[in-house]
Amino acid sequence: MEKIIEVNDLVKRYGGKTTVDGVSFSVGEGEIFGILGPNGAGKTTTVECIQGLRKPDGGSIRVAGLDPQREERELKELLGAQLQETELPDLLKVREAMELYSSFYRDPVDWRELIDDLGLADKLETQFRRLSGGQKQRLSIALAVVGNPRIAVLDELTTGLDPQARRDTWDLIERIRDRGVTIVLVTHFMEEAERLCDRLALIDSGRVVAVDTPAGFVAKVDDRQRLRFRPSAPLDHGLLAGLPEVTNVERAGSQLVVTGTGNLLHAVTTLLAQQQVIAGDLRVEQTTLDDAFVALTGRSLDK
Structure with a gap:
């Protein structure tokens, strides 16, 4: 250019x-x-x-x-x-x-x-x-x-x-x-x-x-994604942890938090469908530009 x-x-x-x-x-x-x-x-x-x-x-x-x-x-x-x-x-x-x-x-x-x-x-x-x-x-x-x-x-x-x-x-x-x-x-x-x-x-x-x-x-900061959802039925965490895209699985109250990279959403939702489990209140969280600013400068943009 x-x-x-x-x-x-x-x-x-x-x-x-x-x-x-x-x-x-x-x-x-x-x-x-x-x-x-x-x-x-x-x-x-x-x-x-x-x-x-x-x-x-x-x-x-x-x-x-x-x-x-x-x-x-x-x-x-x-x-x-x-x-x-x-x-x-x-x-x-x-x-x-x-x-x-x-x-x-x-x-x-x-x-x-x-x-x-x-x-x-x-x-x-x-x-x-x-x-x-x-x-x-x-x-x-x-x-x-x-x-x-x-x-x-x-x-x-x-x-x-x-x-x-x-x-x-x-x-x-x-x-x-x-x-x-x-x-x-x-x-x-x-x-x-x-x-x-x-x-x-x-x-x-x-x-x-x-x-x-x-x-x-x-x-530069973090290219990982996080999925938060409430499974409609009991789910073996090991199935999620075994996916190539998944780096971590943890429980937060009634929710599961799955962290990973790549096409994480598709991989997780495909597995859930196979297990006949519905992901309630599903949220996709990614690192934002605001997060990057904080990481690079040590402070929030509005301060």
Whole structure:
């Protein structure tokens, strides 16, 4: 995959505090690349340096071969951004905002088609103040990509949204990527990162802990699965323990907990069917990205 963003040993200080401390990663063209970490980890500062909004104190950045500080004008033509906080004048209508932002670019997309794709076609004459939180986020995404960018930087765009609006926004991000846009997604939501990102840079206290796929992070920690169920009839534990996929069987009250790897669910349910045993209250538990973060940093993401 061709690299479209390269960040090497990035350093940014504010006063005597180092906010970004030697951050390095690359982003491949066409992927959704996540920057994941707790609040205050240096995520937003990092992407602001990528966008040319902040001047680094050390290291180097290249975006499609451009230096964000020296070639800012050229960069604006190929990079769109949805900032952590986006506000427009209360009385500005959706149509007026799209016409205004579209006029900033030499080769914008058809903003009417874009607005239709984002489900805002019936809000063209609606003032910004009258849009719902989800509609404002859709509009901010539209403004970020109306310039027909190769890259879109989306910073904490689902913060404050209800669960349904958040999932709707995730669908929109995938559709933007399907348009051929490389996306850099800044987030502290684990579920969002797991759902959307091809790869992730895990950042904590201004440093990159690791870069990998969501599945790769989980595999680094523990790729085992756990099945919990209540057998409908007595069951010889040795039958379960004898399955190649099973590494451990233990009882937890009235439940059995079976730990293993590979296609564990299929192996266990097939055996239960052969023994005419029903798995009541069956749950499948796997190591999550949140578990990986705790293992790699020693603390929870929300602390």
